Amino acid sequence: MNVVVHVRLNALLRKYAPEGNTEFSLHIAERCTIEDLIGQLGIPPSQVGFAAVDLKCTPRSRVLESGDQVTFFPPLTGG
Amino acid sequence: MLQGYAGRMLFVDLSQGKIQEEPLDAEMARNFLGNYGIGAKVIYDRQKGRIDSLGPENILGFVTGPLVGVRVPFGIRTVVVGKSPLTATWGDTSSGGGFARELKKAGYDAVFFTGISEKPVYLWVRDGRAELRPADHLWGLDTTQTEDALRSELGDRRVHMASIGPAGEKCSLIACPIIDKYHAPGRSGLGAVMGSKRLKAVVARGTQDIPVADRESLREMTRQAMRSMSARIRSDPPEITRYGTCGGTAASVFSGDCPVKNWAGVGEEMFKTAERISDESVIAFQVKKDTCPGCPAACNGIVGVESGPYALQEAAKPEYETLGAFGAMLLNDNMESIIWCNSICDRYGLDTISAGCTVAFAMECYERGLITQREADGLDLSWGNHRAIVALTEKLARREGFGAVLADGAKVAAERIGRGSGVYAMHIHGQELPMHDPKFAQSRGWPLGMAYQADATPGRHTVATEDIGRAYNATGMCGIGQWSFKESVGRDRLGELLLAVTGLEYSPEDLKAVGARIACIRQAFNLREGLSPRDFRLPGRITGHPPFQGGPLAGVSLDMDAVVREHFQSMEWDPETGRPSRDLLEKLGGLEEVSADLYGGREGGG
Numbered sequence: 001m002n003v004v005v006h007v008r009l010n011a012l013l014r015k016y017a018p019e020g021n022t023e024f025s026l027h028i029a030e031r032c033t034i035e036d037l038i039g040q041l042g043i044p045p046s047q048v049g050f051a052a053v054d055l056k057c058t059p060r061s062r063v064l065e066s067g068d069q070v071t072f073f074p075p076l077t078g079g
Numbered sequence: 080m081l082q083g084y085a086g087r088m089l090f091v092d093l094s095q096g097k098i099q100e101e102p103l104d105a106e107m108a109r110n111f112l113g114n115y116g117i118g119a120k121v122i123y124d125r126q127k128g129r130i131d132s133l134g135p136e137n138i139l140g141f142v143t144g145p146l147v148g149v150r151v152p153f154g155i156r157t158v159v160v161g162k163s164p165l166t167a168t169w170g171d172t173s174s175g176g177g178f179a180r181e182l183k184k185a186g187y188d189a190v191f192f193t194g195i196s197e198k199p200v201y202l203w204v205r206d207g208r209a210e211l212r213p214a215d216h217l218w219g220l221d222t223t224q225t226e227d228a229l230r231s232e233l234g235d236r237r238v239h240m241a242s243i244g245p246a247g248e249k250c251s252l253i254a255c256p257i258i259d260k261y262h263a264p265g266r267s268g269l270g271a272v273m274g275s276k277r278l279k280a281v282v283a284r285g286t287q288d289i290p291v292a293d294r295e296s297l298r299e300m301t302r303q304a305m306r307s308m309s310a311r312i313r314s315d316p317p318e319i320t321r322y323g324t325c326g327g328t329a330a331s332v333f334s335g336d337c338p339v340k341n342w343a344g345v346g347e348e349m350f351k352t353a354e355r356i357s358d359e360s361v362i363a364f365q366v367k368k369d370t371c372p373g374c375p376a377a378c379n380g381i382v383g384v385e386s387g388p389y390a391l392q393e394a395a396k397p398e399y400e401t402l403g404a405f406g407a408m409l410l411n412d413n414m415e416s417i418i419w420c421n422s423i424c425d426r427y428g429l430d431t432i433s434a435g436c437t438v439a440f441a442m443e444c445y446e447r448g449l450i451t452q453r454e455a456d457g458l459d460l461s462w463g464n465h466r467a468i469v470a471l472t473e474k475l476a477r478r479e480g481f482g483a484v485l486a487d488g489a490k491v492a493a494e495r496i497g498r499g500s501g502v503y504a505m506h507i508h509g510q511e512l513p514m515h516d517p518k519f520a521q522s523r524g525w526p527l528g529m530a531y532q533a534d535a536t537p538g539r540h541t542v543a544t545e546d547i548g549r550a551y552n553a554t555g556m557c558g559i560g561q562w563s564f565k566e567s568v569g570r571d572r573l574g575e576l577l578l579a580v581t582g583l584e585y586s587p588e589d590l591k592a593v594g595a596r597i598a599c600i601r602q603a604f605n606l607r608e609g610l611s612p613r614d615f616r617l618p619g620r621i622t623g624h625p626p627f628q629g630g631p632l633a634g635v636s637l638d639m640d641a642v643v644r645e646h647f648q649s650m651e652w653d654p655e656t657g658r659p660s661r662d663l664l665e666k667l668g669g670l671e672e673v674s675a676d677l678y679g680g681r682e683g684g685g
Contacts, residue, residue, distance in 0.1 A: 011326045011358035012318050049330050055347045057334055057631040073330035 003028050005037070005064050008071040016043045028064060035060040037070065049075035081105055082292040083145040083580035084113075085188045088121070089209055091202060093276050094135055094194030098209050103188050109583060110669035112553035113144030113188065115171040116597045118160030121191060123600050124672050128607035132164035133250060133275035140191040141182065141241060141281055144555025148183040148289045149297070149580055152305050153560020155179060155371045156552075157241065157258060162608075163267040164275075165252045165433075165488060166509045169535040169604040170267030175371040175379075175557055176258035178283060181239040185285030192276055201242075201280040203233070206287060214279035218248060221426035222257040229282055242280035243273045244428035249478050250274045252487035252509070253433035257425055261369065261379065261395035265430035266510065266539055268488075292582030300579055307567035308560070309375045319559055321362070323378035324399035328357035331399070332407050335631035336519045338512075339407045340462060341439040342505050342620050345630030346407065355412040356402050364418060365396055376559050382418055389415040389469070394422035397431075403514030404435025409442060409468055416465035420472045427476035433488050436511035438471055440489040441481075443503045450496060456480040505618050507531055510538035518623050518635045528622065528637050529646045532615050533657075535601035546594030547573075547587070553597060596667050598650060599659045603673040612643060612657040 006025050014022045018041075028037060034051045038060070051058055052071045064070065080086055081103060090099045103117075111120045118140045130136040139161040146154035157179035163170030182190065186207040199214035217225050221244040230236055239259055247254040247270035254270030255263050273279075291297050318326065331337035332346035332353035339346045346353060354360060364384060370377035380396035397405075397417055405411060405420045424431045444450045445460035452459060456474065458467040458481070474482025485492045489504035489511055505512055517528035526544050534542045541558060543549040551561045551573060564573070574585040585593070616639070619625070623636030644654045651663040664674040674680070 010329060010354065011322065014359070049327070050334055052333050052347070055333055055351055057347065071333075073333065074327055076327045076331050076334065076336055 003030055003032065003064065003066045005066070006069045007037070007041070008069065010071060011074045013043060013047065013072050013074055016041055032064050033060065034058060034062050034064065034070065037064065038072070043072070047074065049073045080290060081108060082290050082582045083149060083577075084108060085143075085148075085183045085186050085287075085289060087187050089187050089190040089204070091190065091192045091209075091211070092194045093192055093196040093200065093211075093278060096196070096211055098211065106669070108145070110593065110596055111600075112550060112593050113147075114142050114156060114158040114173065114553045114555050115160055115601070116549075116553035116593065117189060118142040118158055118171060119169065119597060119600045119604065121189070122160060122162075123604055126162070129609060130162065132162045132167060133271060135193065135195045135276075137162050137272055137275075138191050138193050139269065139272045139276065139278075140189055141178075142189040143179040143183045144553055145577065145580055147555035148180040149291050150373065151297070151301055151556070151576065151580070152308060152373060152375055153557045153564070154555050155374065156555045156557050157182075157264065159241070159256060159264045159269045161267075161269055161272050162604075163269065163510075163536070164250075164271045165268030166537055167608065168508060168537060168610060169601045170269055171536055171601075172255065172264040172266040172269060173541075173552075174258050174262040174264040176262035177239040177372045178241050178258045178281075179555060180372055181283040181285050182281075183285065183289060184287050185283045186287055190281060192278060195275065196277040199277045199279050201229070201278070201282060204281070204283045204285075206285055214277075217279050219245060221245065222428050223260055223426050225280060226260055229280060233282065233284075235284055238282050238284045240280050240282040242428075243270045243278075244426055246427040246429045246476055246478075246486070247271060247274040248279075249486070251429065251478065252491065253430050253437065253511075254428050255430045257428050261381075261425055262371075263425065263430065265432060267536060268430075270428045291580050293579045297576075297579040300576060304564060304568050304576075305375055308563040311563050311567040319376050319378050322358050323380060323396060325361040325397065325402055326358045328361075328399055328402045328406070329353040330357075331403070331514070332357075334519065336516055337403045337407050337514050338516055338621075340410055341408060341436075341443045341503065342512075342618070343443070344410070345627055345632075347630055350407055350410055350412070352412040353407060356406040356414055356417060360414055361396060361402070364414065366393070369395075371557070376563075378559060384415050384418055387415060388466075389419040391419065391422060394418055395425055397421040400514050401431040401435065404432050405438070405468065405472075407514070408435055408439040410463040411465050411468055412463070413465035416469050419469055423469075423472050423476050429476055432513055433511040434472060434475060436505060437475065437485045437489045437492060438468055440492060440500075440504050441471065441485055444496060444500050447503070449498045449500045449503075454481060502618075505621060507537040507617050508615050510536075512538050512617075512621060513540035515540050516632065517617070517621065518632050518637055521637060522635070526642070526646070528617065528639060529642050532617050532639055533612065533643045533646050535598075535605050537615050543594065546591040546598065549594030549597045550590040553593060592667050595650070595663070596669055599664065599667065599670055600673055602652065602657060602659060603670075603677060606656075606658060607676060612647070612655070
């Protein structure tokens with residue numbers, strides 16, 4: 001089965017964008033979790049504040065499905 | 080002579096036009112360090128309780144700390160202190176910029192004002208001399224115009240200053256001084272106190288070296304700290320040097336940290352376009368970096384808008400709090416309009432948190448039919464209508480039309496509007512809440528609900544929640560500096576830094592005692608005002624009563640009674656009255672006046 005997700009990298013995480021594209025589609029393995037995807041993208045896990053699927057906060061253990069839009073955000077800041 | 084301090088304080092009686100100098104008391108400096116510690120001690124001892132915040136008796140202070148002006152990175156904070164006209168409590172608020180360093184190098188650790196001047200004045204402090212000068216010609220100018228005029232008048236581009244704009248002059252309760260055009264000690268409404276005193280500005284220029292105990296050790300420690308702190312800041316997310324505080328705005332909205340739609344909304348459902356007011360979307364308008372003196376982080380920036388209705392050449396890059404208050408809280412994703420509103424607030428001298436939140440209150444009133452378009456001067460206050468947001472903010476700043484109803488914050492606006500609108504005014508004891516949801520914070524181990532409700536200055540997110548943090552704040556080191564110092568040099572090494580600067584040994588326990596004294600004396604100030612912990616209560620909407628039905632914080636609510644009680648117990652304060660115990664006051668020492676007021680023995684203590 002071919003699982004394709006749409007990925008968006010936010011703020012500083014953009015530097016991990018393949019070929020400079022901060023929004024891209026990606027083929028992933030079946031049963032791939034968000035945690036696995038972070039590893040596949042080469043992002044140090046500590047640099048991800050949280051992930052959202054369709055802009056909803058989602059645990060990293062979530063198994064991704066084809067068509068999911070996954071957005072990665074940096075840790076929170078605030079002044 | 081005291082090391083690490085200028086060693087003198089100024090006391091200015093504006094009614095009499097008299098200026099007096101006093102030596103900085105060494106024991107007070109030892110016990111309270113500086114900034115809001117010394118500010119609270121001076122004001123507590125010299126001011127009676129229950130005075131009018133906008134009357135002549137209210138003492139207004141600008142205070143520095145021992146790490147300011149001694150070439151310690153991040154040692155730049157100016158704290159402004161006094162009784163808050165917004166909350167009728169103890170008020171303190173701090174900011175960056177170059178004013179604190181300049182005041183100290185001009186020879187003074189602090190300057191305090193009493194009385195009311197007959198005519199507008201400004202204070203000019205230069206290398207050990209201070210004089211009051213007429214400011215009639217400046218009255219009515221905004222803060223940018225005031226700074227430009229004073230730099231020209233004094234013939235020195237290197238002066239630094241704190242000034243008020245028209246909002247402070249008109250005693251808006253959400254007015255603040257502005258430092259060096261773009262830095263706002265925003266909270267507590269202390270700009271209104273300046274306005275009530277007809278004090279337009281405090282201007283400083285100094286060239287004196289501050290004596291330090293061990294210059295060589297300080298140089299070496301600073302070198303090490305700069306190296307590791309700079310590396311830490313550059314390498315770790317969030318990259319403060321690129322974004323400042325705006326880098327995580329979208330993350331805050333979608334995680335539930337940042338409030339949305341006057342605290343009633345869920346970001347992931349209602350404000351899906353938050354990325355338009357976050358990180359790169361903000362930096363896209365940056366024309367140059369900006370920084371406080373000697374700072375390796377350079378978190379500030381100058382932005383410009385090239386064309387369109389919000390075109391402007393130069394304004395401060397909006398901070399996270401401003402993006403939340405004028406963006407997420409209003410469902411406004413128009414970045415240019417937020418830059419414009421930020422500039423209005425800087426120029427008129429308004430706190431962006433309170434101003435944005437008050438506009439949010441007005442929008443909710445409009446949505447619920449409590450105010451009509453006609454009452455709102457014809458503005459369509461629908462959520463996200465950036466043209467109306469800008470127009471209303473300008474009216475608020477000028478205290479014109481419907482803006483006059485809003486000019487003193489959401490609480491007073493609700494009292495003026497009536498019709499049951501008070502339940503939509505999101506404030507605690509008059510102060511609008513910052514852009515961090517305490518329900519979210521609690522889940523991350525950050526006791527923000529406690530800080531909002533139980534700190535002596537209610538509704539603040541930058542107050543320390545532990546004694547050691549209060550000691551850090553009292554040194555004059557900024558929050559980003561504190562974070563990087565703790566992470567890269569070591570949380571418990573503040574004492575070594577202070578030893579090199581002051582020559583005084585501070586063990587970790589000593590520093591905790593400094594923080595505890597500061598907490599006690601600020602709390603005692605409120606008790607002397609006749610305030611009780613029962614007077615402070617966060618709105619149920621903010622504490623999750625009822626809880627959100629969806630989003631990351633669905634079902635979450637806070638038991639604030641328990642939170643406050645536990646905090647008081649941990650502080651050795653009475654869990655019901657918030658009164659510091661006599662044993663604690665005696666153990667800490669340096670709080671004899673507080674002990675006498677709370678437990679008897681001081682005559683005329685107010």
